[in-house]
Amino acid sequence: MPEPVIALHAVKKSYQDVSVLDIARLELPAGVYWLQGENGAGKTTCMKVMAGLIPFKGEILLQGGVSSQANPVQFRRLINYAEAEPLYPAFLTGRDLLDLYLNTKGGDRERILGISERLGVNIFVNNPVSSYSSGMLKKLSLLLAFTGNPAVILLDEPLITIDTRTLAIMYDLIRSYSASGVTFFITSHQPLDPNELTVTGTLQVAHKNITLN
Secondary structure (H helix, E strand, C coil): CCCCCEEEEEEEEEECCEEEEEEEEEEECCCEEEEECCCCCCHHHHHHHHCCCCCCEEEEEECCCEECCCCHHHHHHCEEEECCCCCCCCCCEHHHHHHHHHHHHCCCHHHHHHHHHHHCHHHCCCCEHHHCCHHHHHHHHHHHHCCCCCCEEEEECCCCCCCHHHHHHHHHHHHHHHHCCCEEEEECCCCCCCCCCCCCEEEEEECCEEEEC
16 A cells, blocks of 8 residues: 555544544545535645645645644645635735745746746736636635645646636646646536546445445
8 A cells, every 4th residue: 555645544624523534544645535515515625725725623644644733834735725716815916825835835947937928817817816717716726726836736626617628738737837836626517527526436426425436
């Protein structure tokens, strides 16, 4: 069994004393995973917990030793998350957000600027995000998700609100980054195109737990 790129140990999450997640143990090697579940099953909560964006009980380890609890800054540099319906402060521009991510996450600036051009983000990046359509916001969130040197990228419903051209670019980016060792977790109510992407495994979110099918 390959070394796990991510390991969840005794991970629990509650909202106002209502238990949402209770994952005793889940260890996964590098790959591309499709995260499935009914509406309200906890897929988005799971992603936010994995990204270290909301508090939870337990521990998540990346690459065998970077702990969500003991090394939170390093942990968050290694994991990126793109929301299904991204929201950003209205007064910021896309460039403000991109510069923030590049300064905090590091990585290859020229590569990201190249991806920005491929996605067409460079056309509107200097405008305040309050002027963005849902499709523009989605492109920006996808661009930010590939910024830095992530070990894991979490994409929540990446297939919605993007055109077919952007979809093809996104699949190409996932293939490219996956080939270099980056692990992906993707939620999608729409099937992932098997001609575009080889899925390592399907994860089912149900009954507060995650199981590998």
